[in-house]
Amino acid sequence: MNINILYGHPYAKSFNKAILEQVIAHLNVRGANVKVKDLIQMSFNPTAGLKDLEAKVTNVLPEEIVKEQEDLLWADALIIISPVWWGGFPAVIKGYIDRVFTTGLIRSSDGVYGLEGKRAYSIFTTGSSEDYIRISRQKDMLYAANDNLFGFAKFSDAEIKLLYSVPRVTLEERKAMLLDVNRFVDRIFDMRPGEGGSTRDSLSLQALEHDLASH
Template structure:
């Protein structure tokens, strides 16, 4: 099993980092070949530049993006570990998605899906309570983003785990959440593609089919 972890928290002693260390170790213990993309440590540039836009015409991607795409094609399952900021990913993770998940990678001019059948598992941490995240509609934003990206890309599954109000919980609770993170990524091994957060009826996928039929 090939697994890529995308990580983008700037504080090296954050709870996100504890989750990263825990999940990486656990996945390896289950026999996975794991690649960690620490976007802060590698100083990944999240800004879409002129070379990225030109590639839509020239089909020549920046070298660092080619390497990232090769790793995604190698990957069976994609794990994202991220804080929830203003209802979404931090800029460095959003920028990675913008630059690396190109239209040409997701769907060729022949209609072939480069990442079809892969699986995604996102762990979010929040500073706010579950009630706030729900009432403010941030929960809707999270799931809409999840569906739009992974549904459009024809992933077979895309699941989300949210750990709420992390700054206000006890150390004992944090240790329990780390074990929950293990159980969450265990789904990669314990469930077959399509048995978890299936995207068969993804609204994004349905919208794409409708759009292509009309145009």
């Protein structure tokens, strides 16, 4: 099993870093081949510039984007580890998606979906309670963004694990969260593609297919 981890927290002593270390160790136990994309350490530029836009016409991508796309194609599954800031991804992760998940990669001009059948498992931490994340519609926004990206790209599965009130929980509760993360990651190994959070009923995928059929 080949797995990419996309990580975007700037603080080396954050709970996100503890999750990252836990996930890496657990994947190693499960025998996975792992590539970690620590975007802060990579100094990844999240801003889509002129060359990124020109690539839509020329198909000549910046070298660093070619490398990231090759790793996406290599991987069977993508794990995202991220805090929730203002209802969504930090800019560095959103920028990675903007620059690396190009239209040509997701769906080529001859209709081939380059990432079809891959799997996505996102682990998000929040500083707010579950009730606040639900009532403020941040949960809806996260699930909609998840569906829009991975449904559109025809991933077979796209699942989310939300960890709430992280700054206020006890050490024991954090340890329990890390064990819960292990069980979440185990789904990659213990379930076949399409058995988990399948994108078959993705609203984004349905909208795409309707749009393609009408043109």
